[in-house]
Amino acid sequence: MNKILVFLEGQKNTLKRTSCEAISAARTLSSAAGIPFAGIIINGSKEHVKCAGEYGMANVINAKHELMETYSSTAAAAILHQVIKSENVDVILFAGNAKGLELAPRVAAKLEAGYIGDCVGLGIEDGYIIAKKPVYAGKAQITAKVNSDIKVFSLRPNVFTATKSGESITMTTKDYAPNLSEDDKKAFVSALMKNEGKMDVLEADIIVSGGRGIKGAENYNLIESLASAFGAAVGASRAVVDAGWRPHSEQVGQTGKTVSPNLYVACGISGAVQHLAGMSTSKVIVAINKDKDAPIFKVCDYGIVGDLFTVVPKLAEKVKHLTGK
Amino acid sequence: MNILVCISRVPDTATRILVGPDGKTIDTQGIKYVISPYDEYGIEEGLRLKEKNGGTVTAVTVGAEASTDILRTALAMCVDKAVLIKADTQKDSFFVAKNIAEYAKELNPDIIFMGRQSVDYDSLQMPSMLGEFLGIPSVSVVSKLVVADGKASAERDIEGGKEIVESSLPCIISCQKGLNEPRYPKLPDIMKAKSKPIEMKEPVQTDVKVTVLGMSIPLKQRIGKILSDSDADIDELVRMLHEDSKII
Numbered sequence: 001m002n003k004i005l006v007f008l009e010g011q012k013n014t015l016k017r018t019s020c021e022a023i024s025a026a027r028t029l030s031s032a033a034g035i036p037f038a039g040i041i042i043n044g045s046k047e048h049v050k051c052a053g054e055y056g057m058a059n060v061i062n063a064k065h066e067l068m069e070t071y072s073s074t075a076a077a078a079i080l081h082q083v084i085k086s087e088n089v090d091v092i093l094f095a096g097n098a099k100g101l102e103l104a105p106r107v108a109a110k111l112e113a114g115y116i117g118d119c120v121g122l123g124i125e126d127g128y129i130i131a132k133k134p135v136y137a138g139k140a141q142i143t144a145k146v147n148s149d150i151k152v153f154s155l156r157p158n159v160f161t162a163t164k165s166g167e168s169i170t171m172t173t174k175d176y177a178p179n180l181s182e183d184d185k186k187a188f189v190s191a192l193m194k195n196e197g198k199m200d201v202l203e204a205d206i207i208v209s210g211g212r213g214i215k216g217a218e219n220y221n222l223i224e225s226l227a228s229a230f231g232a233a234v235g236a237s238r239a240v241v242d243a244g245w246r247p248h249s250e251q252v253g254q255t256g257k258t259v260s261p262n263l264y265v266a267c268g269i270s271g272a273v274q275h276l277a278g279m280s281t282s283k284v285i286v287a288i289n290k291d292k293d294a295p296i297f298k299v300c301d302y303g304i305v306g307d308l309f310t311v312v313p314k315l316a317e318k319v320k321h322l323t324g325k
Numbered sequence: 326m327n328i329l330v331c332i333s334r335v336p337d338t339a340t341r342i343l344v345g346p347d348g349k350t351i352d353t354q355g356i357k358y359v360i361s362p363y364d365e366y367g368i369e370e371g372l373r374l375k376e377k378n379g380g381t382v383t384a385v386t387v388g389a390e391a392s393t394d395i396l397r398t399a400l401a402m403c404v405d406k407a408v409l410i411k412a413d414t415q416k417d418s419f420f421v422a423k424n425i426a427e428y429a430k431e432l433n434p435d436i437i438f439m440g441r442q443s444v445d446y447d448s449l450q451m452p453s454m455l456g457e458f459l460g461i462p463s464v465s466v467v468s469k470l471v472v473a474d475g476k477a478s479a480e481r482d483i484e485g486g487k488e489i490v491e492s493s494l495p496c497i498i499s500c501q502k503g504l505n506e507p508r509y510p511k512l513p514d515i516m517k518a519k520s521k522p523i524e525m526k527e528p529v530q531t532d533v534k535v536t537v538l539g540m541s542i543p544l545k546q547r548i549g550k551i552l553s554d555s556d557a558d559i560d561e562l563v564r565m566l567h568e569d570s571k572i573i
């Protein structure tokens with residue numbers, strides 16, 4: 001192996017947390033394999049580069065092009081391809097978020113390289129990067145390796161820990177002018193709709209989700225007030241979304257979103273395999289359910305057997321007392 | 326419109342998964358196989374586009390002889406044509422994408438539908454990979470789609486909101502729940518599908534890009550502390566989240 005490249009994404013004046021996680025993973029791989037690592041950002045800023053430095057990344061390539069003022073996955077892949085070739089990179093890491101999951105396989109295909117997506121572990125054995133990845137909706141896990149010279153991986157968000165290096169390093173930033181034409185931009189983002197004022201389950205450290213046990217949309221304020229006490233995002237089971245009580249963007253599970261927060265609180269959710277598929281890698285799981293035999297209790301860290309209509313408001317009160325939120 | 330839908334054959338999502346004797350793949354005994362759920366949205370979207378604009382819908386899968394069962398289901402949902410690209414052993418995504426690309430070059434479709442992920446290996450790569458092999462754009466995890474005036478406008482969930490991606494045709498759309506409600510095959514169509522032809526194709530071989538070394542069932546190392554709904558226990562929960570897990 002020769003050199004690791006991490007695809008970085010900015011968010012206002014910092015890097016996205018998932019990018020910092022990828023930098024930290026690259027740092028670990030780099031010291032295990034004894035090879036250098038660098039980052040690539042598209043139309044990045046000084047602040048983005050500085051943030052990469054704080055996480056121990058000394059080299060950042062800033063690819064600038066006006067065609068990338070609106071994002072295009074086909075054009076981004078073209079840029080990455082050029083940078084990878086000119087920098088002689090052979091290990092490429094992406095955050096496994098919406099953008100990374102779309103972009104990484106396209107870059108891999110351009111390089112005729114093997115790709116392993118949604119990794120939850122990366123290590124080195126016998127000179128190979130060994131990836132761990134959930135399969136069958138998290139019911140099993142595989143270890144796998146890429147055989148091609150160039151290897152591409154994406155990392156499940158919030159599984160790898162982002163750690164600052166704590167050392168001051170000398171940054172080298174290289175501006176790069178990619179060769180792009182309109183023809184590279186066959187698909188591009190034409191509009192963005194932010195969830196105003198609402199925290200997204202994909203970005204939250206804590207998620208409070210409701211299930212069919214909540215009985216109706218009108219009772220969801222219970223879930224919302226527990227979420228607000230925690231400073232958490234609101235999630236839902238499919239039963240709740242299918243009943244029209246909550247929007248699909250909040251659904252957690254196999255046909256919803258895959259989340260991995262520090263704390264996942266499941267209220268009135270039975271714990272069907274398809275729901276577990278979306279949240280089983282959460283760090284701590286709390287379940288509140290009136291049925292002591294509910295399957296969710298088999299996969300939780302802390303469970304409360306009781307009626308959510310009395311437990312949730314009490315819990316919200318006590319949490320609020322502690323957090324002051 | 327010339328529409329291609331790629332479908333993959335996976336264990337029913339409620340299936341209990343056990344590791345097989347080779348330690349690398351699942352124990353396939355007694356497993357019921359279905360069309361990967363996201364691919365059903367692809368079939369439905371393809372059929373709706375055809376109903377609106379005319380044309381043909383072709384379903385393709387790369388797999389062993391046994392995969393004809395999901396092609397029959399697609400035929401019962403009323404796709405016009407079914408194609409099996411034969412692969413007798415388990416192959417990696419690169420092989421599957423290359424082979425679909427070979428077939429797509431022959432068929433020359435205006436639009437290709439795939440699922441967001443195949444719920445066996447959850448490889449999450451085929452749509453972008455196929456797009457690159459064909460030199461056409463792809464949009465992943467689409468929950469709303471408008472195809473008109475020679476272009477596609479696709480809505481997809483991103484962290485913190487949604488985005489609309491505009492794409493020229495031909496393009497690949499990877500389907501997410503919410504795109505549509507897939508139809509159930511009707512009994513007469515199920516009967517008719519039994520005798521419809523399935524086109525068989527020999528695969529092109531590719532280098533093995535990814536090797537699976539082992540499979541395991543992840544051990545759930547959860548604390549598993551069950552409490553009652555008493556005030557004291559709720560206090561205890563908050564204390565543990567605060568002091569033991571240090572989350573709040």
Ligand SMILES: Cc1cc2nc3c(=O)[nH]c(=O)nc-3n(C[C@H](O)[C@H](O)[C@H](O)COP(=O)(O)OP(=O)(O)OC[C@H]3O[C@@H](n4cnc5c(N)ncnc54)[C@H](O)[C@@H]3O)c2cc1C
Nearest residue numbers: 211212213237238239253254255256268269270274290308
């Ligand atoms: C292909 C496929 C994909 C799927 N994808 C998803 C997915 O992405 N996400 C998902 O969530 N599901 C998904 N499902 C559905 C899944 O199988 C379950 O049907 C669903 O998760 C059940 O939701 P639930 O737990 O809210 O409801 P239920 O299973 O009905 O559970 C309700 C729970 O609430 C408890 N309860 C009731 N009243 C109270 C009360 N007063 N206090 C406390 N507890 C109470 C009950 O004991 C019960 O355990 C999918 C299914 C299929 C077939």
Ligand SMILES: Nc1ncnc2c1ncn2[C@@H]1O[C@H](COP(=O)(O)O)[C@@H](O)[C@H]1O
Nearest residue numbers: 331333387439440442443448449450451
């Ligand atoms: N063997 C296969 N044959 C045809 N299409 C497939 C096959 N495997 C995956 N696909 C398609 O690619 C999508 C994404 O799969 P994956 O990238 O493997 O998670 C699936 O939803 C299918 O539409």
